[in-house]
Amino acid sequence: MEIYLMTWPEVESYLKNKKHLILPVGSTEQHGPTGLIGTDFLTAWDLAKAVGKKTSTLVASPLCYGMALHHMAFPGSGALKPSTYIQVVKEIIQGYADQGFRHFSLINGHGGNIPSLQAAFSEILSSNQDYTLQLFNWWHLSSVTDYEQKNFGDANGFHATCGEISVTMTCYPQAYEKKKTFEFFPTVKKTAWPLSPGQFRKTFPDGRMGSDPRLASAQHGQVIFERAVDEISQRLMET
Numbered sequence: 001m002e003i004y005l006m007t008w009p010e011v012e013s014y015l016k017n018k019k020h021l022i023l024p025v026g027s028t029e030q031h032g033p034t035g036l037i038g039t040d041f042l043t044a045w046d047l048a049k050a051v052g053k054k055t056s057t058l059v060a061s062p063l064c065y066g067m068a069l070h071h072m073a074f075p076g077s078g079a080l081k082p083s084t085y086i087q088v089v090k091e092i093i094q095g096y097a098d099q100g101f102r103h104f105s106l107i108n109g110h111g112g113n114i115p116s117l118q119a120a121f122s123e124i125l126s127s128n129q130d131y132t133l134q135l136f137n138w139w140h141l142s143s144v145t146d147y148e149q150k151n152f153g154d155a156n157g158f159h160a161t162c163g164e165i166s167v168t169m170t171c172y173p174q175a176y177e178k179k180k181t182f183e184f185f186p187t188v189k190k191t192a193w194p195l196s197p198g199q200f201r202k203t204f205p206d207g208r209m210g211s212d213p214r215l216a217s218a219q220h221g222q223v224i225f226e227r228a229v230d231e232i233s234q235r236l237m238e239t
């Protein structure tokens with residue numbers, strides 16, 4: 001049920017019965033010395049594909065770049081400014097709305113996107129009151145946070161978390177076959193926010209924010225992934 005593998009007549013025929021579209025949104029940014037740079041869009045995209053299958057809902061292609069300016073001092077990261085990101089999200093949604101979609105469920109993999117997504121939603125809804133916009137920040141789901149708290153405690157951290165790294169270990173095991181091991185040390189827990197790219201790198205020198213990714217595993221990732229798919233699917237079906 002992914003749009004990129006379909007033809008336009010198939011999408012047109014879907015729209016005769018259903019107006020719901022899932023849009024995965026994430027980021028391309030450093031995830032500590034051991035996590036994948038694609039973590040935030042890969043997790044959102046894989047969850048979106050599984051939720052789309054489970055609920056028979058169409059899934060749009062992922063938005064792989066997000067509001068990640070604070071990660072830009074780490075090579076490999078890419079980012080859009082908040083104003084650009086808000087505009088991109090609005091234009092993607094409006095384009096699909098012009099074709100007949102009315103219900104949009106965004107599955108998000110990156111905390112830095114949240115303020116801009118909320119701003120985009122407010123702007124869209126101010127002139128289109130028959131649209132339904134839903135935001136799922138998968139790592140905030142109660143079934144996910146319960147599991148992470150029990151298994152990782154405070155070591156889950158806030159960025160390059162054990163939970164998100166576990167999910168990528170499940171979905172992309174081949175990417176971890178040759179990764180080096182690193183020494184881990186405790187990081188600062190609280191800081192002023194937002195930070196400039198340079199301030200972020202100085203405060204969190206290896207890119208992690210309070211996490212100990214040595215606790216991550218593909219086994220944990222499998223459980224977290226299944227919990228997230230179930231909880232999002234259930235809430236998506238209720239709309």
Ligand SMILES: [Zn+2]
Nearest residue numbers: 039040160164
């Ligand atoms: Zn992340």
